[in-house]
Amino acid sequence: MSRGPASLKRRRLVAGMAGLLALPSVLLSRPAQAKFSIIDPLIWSVTKGGQMERGRIRLELPQLADNGNSVAMKVSVASPMTEADHVKAIHLISEKNPVREMASFYIGPRAGRAEIVSRVRLAGSQEVLAIAALSDGSFWYDIADIVVTLSACLDEP
Structure with missing residues (x-):
């Protein structure tokens, strides 16, 4: 043959x-680190080099915001919030804000549920990254895209 x-x-x-x-x-x-190369140092400061997985955390932002000065935001994490399995922290990182580390929320098992509802300022259209640090040492993330017609946060810190 x-x-x-x-x-x-x-x-x-x-x-x-x-x-x-x-x-x-x-x-x-x-990993998300490849997508967010500009904020790699912030991601590393949260995860200390640990691997992030997508899921368990949900970041909700509107797809379109008329004004970046006050944008509704909700973050929730699927967790039983027991002493053995709970969310330790939720971190919000901005792709384009002058201060990229938007917020860090530290919670524990007595919080009852891992949910944050707030308003944030955004400096233009961007992707926002939410990272949840769990008590077992795992890190979970979610990304939300938002289009902002009137930017906020334009002053340098």
Whole structure:
């Protein structure tokens, strides 16, 4: 059985198709740090190099805000809030605000539930990152996109 140029072309085609099929899983498995390279130092200060996973935390911001001075925000974490399994902290990090570390909320098992409702100032359209630090040492994140028509936070600190 001879292996001519047609056989080699088929093998390259099959190998290329396998590589293309694997590409989405490689891209989706990249950590949030790759997406937020400008705020890597803040992410590292929260996680101390620990791996973040998506899920368990939900960051809710409106898709469009007319004014960045006061934007409604809600963060909730799926946690039983027991002594053995609870949320220790929730951190909000901004992609474009002059002060990128927007807020850190420290809570414990006696809080009853891990939920923060507040208003935030945003310096323009951006992505906001929420990180939950749990008592078992794991870190969970969520990202919310928001379009802001009138920016706030334009003064330097």
